[in-house]
Amino acid sequence: MSSGYSLITHTADVGLEAWGPSLSDAFAQAARGMFDIITDSSKIAPAVKREFSLAAENPEELLVDFLNRLLFYNGAEFLVFGRFDIDVDADGRSLQASVWGEEYDRSRHGYGAEIKAVTYHLLNVCKPLNGKNAKVSVLFDV
Amino acid sequence: MWNGPLEKIDDYRFRIPRSYRGESGSLKMRADGIIYADETMLEQLKNDNAPEQVANVTTLPGLVGNSLAMPDIHWGYGFPIGGVAATDAEEGVISPGGVGFDINCGVRLLRTNLHASDLTPARIKEIIDAMFVNVPSGLGSKGRVRLEWNGLEEVLRRGAAWAVESGYGRKEDLACTEENGCMESAEPSKVxxxxxxxxxxxxxSLGAGNHFLELQTVDEIMDPRAAKIFGVDEPGQIMVMIHTGSRGCGHQICTDHLKIFERAVDKYGIKLPDRQLACAPVDSKEAQDYFSAMACGVNFAFANRQMITHWVRESFEEVFRRPAGDMGLDVVYDVCHNIAKLEEHVFEGNKRKVYVHRKGATRAFGPDRSEVPARYRDVGQPVIIPGDMGTCSYLLKGTEKAMAESWGSTCHGAGRTMSRHEAMRRWSGDSVVSDLRKKGIYVHAADIKVAAEESPNAYKDVNSVVNITHGAGISMKVARMKPLGVVKG
Structure with a gap:
């Protein structure tokens, strides 16, 4: 089974669908997709590491909190991330994350969009079932 | 494509009747939805689901009057962009979704004593390039001032007044800013x-996306008396427009409180057709905490536009080697277009206090309201409507009609009709910039991709938006400005 993401484009905004064998993989793909919207995540060196744990009432909220946490580092510390080691618990209500990146540099990383927030629209988290991939979708306010 | 009912009231007003049961078939509207539009605009706005959102807003507990939508309406999260809703100050609710993520995104207009005939294309380029250097813009733009986060309290509490006292701008700028540049309900401990x-x-910092600085020239004056009072003297006069908001501060305030409101909806047993309409009773802790925090976001944005004003003036000083005061660069007005406010209105003959939510809508108070600066009180407040970077922008005035039927509100701009992605697929940034250059408009963008995303063709025509609000009488044309140069983040 493969992992990946694809963009959803909308009149004023942009979102993504991400998938992988486990929720952990799908969450990591969603994060990668988000930083590809902001910049080009493949050009980000793993110079700085951030670690955090989160707990939420349900998997959807966990996904929103997770991506918002990364946006917070982006806004407060100008960090962009390109490597994600995410461990989502089986019930999809808590996670431990280690993420690697560096300070954003326009000339090296390229220019994308400024994401204001993660919204609750089109928000969906499907756990892997009967051999099918885990899949998440989310829309950003840009 | 939205297929619900839209009844024509007159040339500029359409109604979604409260008998409509929504796409689900189970919607219970408590009032009508009123959309300001004309026949042409109506076809456009059925293309996304914004009218359904107008209908959904009528389910808010304690809604007073109808759910309103301005002609630049488009689909938003929960509430449509271009939506106006008033809720009762005692029995209503407050909803962060009715304000949006970019709290107090807004527009400020400066007037000058300069004339287009004073500016060669080389001069225009110099001014724009100087502003580009002096005002941080673009993705990941950092402010020039580095405040520690725990030193931000005064900014959040006092808004533009903090900026003026810190050396950014003039004391008289404050009187020409909505709320005098500070919402007093701000409480930084709630942020x-x-x-x-x-x-x-x-x-x-300016930020990225649709935020901009624009050098403009007055193209036409439609209402000479009001124009004169607003400091707009003649066609050819040079103006500067600033469009930005509360940056990451406001985005995070909204994000934090949306999460709290998700719980509040269950706690107070509120039934909503869309979770993004999440709201809480006005007297609840959730609602009051949000309102205090939102006011901090509002003040952050006022301070932000005030600082940028100062750097715009410095840019002119650098280029012309004259004091800014000699060139005018006075604030005409500064308006918010993402905000909720406690206001008093006359509704069905009685005075009524309501929380007016304006999401992508501008306050357009008519004459004699105490909130309008004394110098404008005879004609109504100035309303600033930015267009896309290739067309034009408008200065309007608020009206009695707006007070009577739209909670003193009107439109906020052009509104996108195409995704950023689609715009980038269709046009290259270089071709957008060179097309604008041929029209005499110089663009300095933080990145060429932004020019493509912000192509004029990706926006509704601001002229038709303003024709509708003018025709409906909820704000009247005073002057139109054409762009000469643009800084895009």
């Missing part, structure tokens, strides 16, 4: 450390 940490490094 999370995250929002302060995200806001502090971004204070004094």
């Amino acid at each position: 999370s450390a995250d929002a302060k940490k995200r806001g502090a490094p971004q204070l004094g």
